[in-house]
Each structure stands twice: as C-alpha cells, then as structure tokens.
Amino acid sequence: MQFFLKRVSLSLKTAAALIVSLLFIAVVFNVIMYSIYKKEISDLTTSRFQIIAQDISKTLSDGLNLGLSLSELNTTQSVIDAIKKKHSDILSIGVFETYSKNLGRILYHTRSQSKNANIPLSWLEKINHPHQETLWRIFDDGIGTVGVTLFNPFKQPIGGVIVRFDQTPLNYTLFDFAKKMALMTLTILFFFFMLSFFLIQRLFAPITRSCHKMKILLTNDVIHNSSSIFIQENALEESFYTMYRHTHKLAEILSKIDQVLEKEKSFEEEWEQIQKRA
Numbered sequence: 699m700q701f702f703l704k705r706v707s708l709s710l711k712t713a714a715a716l717i718v719s720l721l722f723i724a725v726v727f728n729v730i731m732y733s734i735y736k737k738e739i740s741d742l743t744t745s746r747f748q749i750i751a752q753d754i755s756k757t758l759s760d761g762l763n764l765g766l767s768l769s770e771l772n773t774t775q776s777v778i779d780a781i782k783k784k785h786s787d788i789l790s791i792g793v794f795e796t797y798s799k800n801l802g803r804i805l806y807h808t809r810s811q812s813k814n815a816n817i818p819l820s821w822l823e824k825i826n827h828p829h830q831e832t833l834w835r836i837f838d839d840g841i842g843t844v845g846v847t848l849f850n851p852f853k854q855p856i857g858g859v860i861v862r863f864d865q866t867p868l869n870y871t872l873f874d875f876a877k878k879m880a881l882m883t884l885t886i887l888f889f890f891f892m893l894s895f896f897l898i899q900r901l902f903a904p905i906t907r908s909c910h911k912m913k914i915l916l917t918n919d920v921i922h923n924s925s926s927i928f929i930q931e932n933a934l935e936e937s938f939y940t941m942y943r944h945t946h947k948l949a950e951i952l953s954k955i956d957q958v959l960e961k962e963k964s965f966e967e968e969w970e971q972i973q974k975r976a
Contacts, residue, residue, distance in 0.1 A: 713895040717887055724883045735875055743868050747844045747861045748833055755846040755859045762850060768795045768857050774806045782808040788863055795857040799826045825855045840865045
C-alpha cells in the first residue's frame with residue numbers, strides 16, 4: 699500500500715509541475731488573445747459610428763464650401779434627429795463650433811438640454827491636435843465618443859461632429875469572450891492533467907518498482923531473506939541483485955579477516971606482557 703501511494707505521489711508531483719508550466723503559458727496566451735480580440739471588436743464597433751459621423755460631416759462640408767457658417771446650416775438639426783431615430787444604440791449626436799483653442803459651443807444636439815453648452819476640453823484637444831486628426835475617439839466612464847473634425851475652405855478646424863454610444867454591450871461581449879476562454883483553458887488543462895498523470899504513472903512504474911525493491915533489499919530486516927523477496931523481473935534488477943550478493947559476501951570476508959587480525963594483535967600483546975614478567 700505504501701509503495702502504491704509513493705508511486706501515485708510521484709506521478710501527481712510530476713503532472714502538477716507540467717500543469718503549472720502549461721498554466722503560465724496559457725495565461726500569457728489568453729492575455730494576448732484577449733488584447734487582440736478587444737482591439738478588433740472595439741475597432742469594429744466604433745467604425746460603424748465613425749461612418750455615421752463622417753456622413754453627417756460630408757453633408758455639412760458641402761454647405762461650408764458654399765461659404766455658409768455652421769450656425770447658418772439650419773437643416774442640421776432635422777438631419778441628426780432623423781439619424782438618431784434610425785439607430786437606437788446611439789446615445790446622442792451633436793455638432794459644435796469652436797471659437798478659439800480653449801472655447802467651443804454646441805450648436806445642434808439630439809438632446810435639447812445640451813444645446814449652447816460649452817464642449818469638453820478633451821474635444822478641443824483632439825481638434826487642435828498638431829497633426830489635425832480628422833477622425834478621433836474618446837472613451838470615458840463607459841461612454842464612447844467618436845468625432846470628425848470640420849474644416850473651413852482654408853483647411854482650418856472650425857468645429858466637429860460627435861456621435862456618442864454606450865460601451866456596456868461591448869463590455870459584455872468582452873466579458874463573455876474572456877469567460878469562454880478561461881473555461882476552455884481550464885477544461886483543456888484538467889484533461890491534460892489526468893492524461894499526463896496516468897501516462898507518467900505507467901512510465902515510471904517499472905523504475906519506481908525497482909527502486910522500491912532495492913530499498914527493501916538494503917534494509918537490515920530482510921538482508922538475510924533477500925533472495926526470497928527480490929523478484930528479478932529485468933536485467934537491471936538482476937545485475938543489482940548479483941552486485942549486492944557479491945558485495946555482501948566480500949563484506950563478510952573482510953569482517954572475518956578483521957576479526958582474525960584483532961585476535962592476532964591481542965595475542966601479541968599478551969605474549970609481550972608474559973615476556974616482560976619473565
């Protein structure tokens with residue numbers, strides 16, 4: 699029973715060491731896959747809203763190229779209201795105008811309470827970026843904002859179009875993906891652990907059995923009955939048994955020689971004492 703438990707313990711330790719190594723590799727792989735998937739799904743989601751913002755900006759640019767200002771494009775409000783009704787996943791659409799690098803105001807918005815409000819500084823930073831990015835994104839507090847910068851005929855930024863959307867569906871999608879990846883990884887690791895455990899147990903069984911019999915042979919309890927306990931199943935066990943038998947006989951011979959030498963030494967000492975007395 700003790701031998702069986704030791705063999706199982708060795709197999710468990712070896713399989714556990716393999717699983718720990720594979721678990722580290724799996725975690726790194728899952729993190730990389732999650733990052734790639736997050737980028738792809740985020741780009742796919744935001745690209746749809748960017749297309750809507752670009753369509754609105756093209757409509758406004760036609761009026762700007764005619765020499766009109768943003769405040770004079772009176773049909774803008776009806777256009778963004780109609781688009782908002784078609785897309786229920788859009789939170790709001792707005793068109794704003796900038797007066798300086800630090801000041802801008804919303805001219806048209808699908809939420810009436812947001813009209814004439816000052817725009818956030820983050821929008822101004824995107825518009826006044828040194829590289830003058832036409833398309834830009836901002837993600838804050840679970841709400842995504844995609845924007846398109848509007849330019850006058852002299853290629854100077856004068857405002858922009860923004861489309862805001864809720865990131866909750868996107869976060870749920872990412873969470874489901876992470877959960878499925880984790881479940882799949884744990885399932886694979888579990889089956890691999892069981893498979894490696896049984897394979898290692900079968901692989902190490904002859905070696906463990908040989909080591910166990912060698913240990914029994916070297917114990918003082920069975921040293922004289924070793925020939926009846928030791929079952930020679932392979933060449934390794936047989937050669938070890940032969941080596942041990944000859945070594946044991948040699949040890950017995952050396953022990954006898956040592957005893958004879960001790961007796962001779964004792965006899966010489968007694969003889970010297972007798973001579974001294976005489």
